[in-house]
Amino acid sequence: MAEYNSDKKKEKNNFLYPRYSYRGDVKPENMIFNSNLQEFAQRVNYICNLETAGKMDPEEAYQDIKQLWKQLKSSRKSLGINEQNSSSDS
Numbered sequence: 001m002a003e004y005n006s007d008k009k010k011e012k013n014n015f016l017y018p019r020y021s022y023r024g025d026v027k028p029e030n031m032i033f034n035s036n037l038q039e040f041a042q043r044v045n046y047i048c049n050l051e052t053a054g055k056m057d058p059e060e061a062y063q064d065i066k067q068l069w070k071q072l073k074s075s076r077k078s079l080g081i082n083e084q085n086s087s088s089d090s
Contacts, residue, residue: 017042029079036075040068 022034044065051061076082 029081033076033079033081036072040072043068 019038022031024030024034047056047061047064047068050056051058056064
């Protein structure tokens with residue numbers, strides 16, 4: 001019975017927190033940013049669903065998403081993603 005519950009829990013986690021294989025340029029910073037980007041998208045989706053269902057005020061949803069965006073931008077900057085793209089474009 002415990003194995004069944006464990007399988008159900010894994011199935012539920014995979015459904016709620018899907019992860020996809022990274023297919024871009026394989027560098028540690030790109031993979032970390034990809035993980036951060038997936039988490040951002042997932043959290044924005046939850047916030048949108050809560051707001052749509054009337055469980056969250058629209059202004060609160062906006063502020064939460066704005067804060068998540070700032071965190072994502074900070075992550076990108078700290079990983080040096082922007083600088084890499086600028087130097088490879090020239």
